[in-house]
Amino acid sequence: MHWTRRLRPRHLQLLVNLAETGSLSDTARQAFTTQPGLSKWLKELEEDAGAVLFERHARGLRPTPEGALLVGHARRILSEMERAQSNLEALREGNTPNVAIGTSPASAPSLVPDAILYFLKRHPKAQVSLQENTMNVLLERLELGQLDVVVGRVDNYQPSASLNSEMLFREPMQVVARPGHPLLQRKALTWPDLYQYDWLLWPPGTPIRTRLDTALSNAGLKPLPCRVESSSLMANLWLMQNSDMLSVASGRVAEHFHGRGLLRRLDFELEAEGSIGMCWRDEEHPDNAVLDLLDSLREAARSPIRRPDEVPTPSS
Numbered sequence: 293m294h295w296t297r298r299l300r301p302r303h304l305q306l307l308v309n310l311a312e313t314g315s316l317s318d319t320a321r322q323a324f325t326t327q328p329g330l331s332k333w334l335k336e337l338e339e340d341a342g343a344v345l346f347e348r349h350a351r352g353l354r355p356t357p358e359g360a361l362l363v364g365h366a367r368r369i370l371s372e373m374e375r376a377q378s379n380l381e382a383l384r385e386g387n388t389p390n391v392a393i394g395t396s397p398a399s400a401p402s403l404v405p406d407a408i409l410y411f412l413k414r415h416p417k418a419q420v421s422l423q424e425n426t427m428n429v430l431l432e433r434l435e436l437g438q439l440d441v442v443v444g445r446v447d448n449y450q451p452s453a454s455l456n457s458e459m460l461f462r463e464p465m466q467v468v469a470r471p472g473h474p475l476l477q478r479k480a481l482t483w484p485d486l487y488q489y490d491w492l493l494w495p496p497g498t499p500i501r502t503r504l505d506t507a508l509s510n511a512g513l514k515p516l517p518c519r520v521e522s523s524s525l526m527a528n529l530w531l532m533q534n535s536d537m538l539s540v541a542s543g544r545v546a547e548h549f550h551g552r553g554l555l556r557r558l559d560f561e562l563e564a565e566g567s568i569g570m571c572w573r574d575e576e577h578p579d580n581a582v583l584d585l586l587d588s589l590r591e592a593a594r595s596p597i598r599r600p601d602e603v604p605t606p607s608s
Contacts, residue, residue: 301370302323306330309323310355311360314353341358344358344359389419390421393422394423394424394442397424399443402545403443407591410588414584426498427445427448440585441582441586445498446567456573463544463568464564465543467486468532468538468555468556468557469536471556475538482560489538490520493518494522494523496521504564533555538558544596568593
């Protein structure tokens with residue numbers, strides 16, 4: 293029998309705990325076993341695997357590259373087992389299927405909610421879990437099996453052998469301000485006009501900030517007078533509504549808030565575009581619910597749901 297077939301869920305949890313605690317004694321205590329017994333099991337596992345999985349040093353244990361690889365597989369398997377249990381419970385309660393979506397702020401206001409509504413039309417009793425975070429955090433959770441699909445800006449996405457990706461649409465970035473902002477009274481704004489005000493920007497390294505910095509660089513301009521850096525969509529909206537700070541938003545996000553009178557688009561053409569896409573695990577037998585969710589996202593990208601309060605308004 294191959295050594296991997298002898299591994300049980302509790303063995304996988306031991307590997308994860310060893311990586312997280314870096315301590316044989318702490319892991320043994322959590323697992324209600326003895327440190328000598330745990331040490332013996334780890335030694336036998338390393339012999340079976342033909343590789344040292346943890347480096348021993350003065351402060352405890354640290355995974356080797358081989359160990360980190362095996363711990364990553366263990367985390368994914370445990371996550372899938374938890375999801376399987378959750379899906380079984382949902383099936384018994386008549387709430388099948390159960391899907392988990394990760395979204396970046398760029399997709400949170402309308403695209404993902406629209407997709408969820410389309411998905412629930414197909415599966416009225418489904419359960420949907422939604423998490424909002426930055427793309428790098430969400431993609432890590434996706435690879436661990438904690439999410440089914442991640443949606444957001446894919447401008448800086450690095451292809452992964454374990455993931456599939458698909459661009460849903462490209463959209464221009466727009467400069468936005470609060471309703472009643474002084475610049476709304478002016479047409480054909482220029483960069484010098486915008487430099488007269490403080491800015492609220494997304495943190496460096498985020499796709500939307502990278503696009504903005506590239507546009508500034510291409511125009512031979514200095515950094516904008518940034519006063520606040522924030523990746524919180526709700527905090528940004530509140531700050532914008534209660535100050536004269538300017539910011540940038542993706543096309544659909546700007547349209548979403550403009551249509552509800554929360555923010556206004558300025559008459560300025562920003563030479564920058566962004567790509568919104570989705571990522572999911574490359575699996576030989578994907579769950580049908582995940583395939584339906586992907587189709588729902590495509591439908592939401594093609595046909596956004598128009599809401600009763602979404603009435604076109606002038607920009608001034």
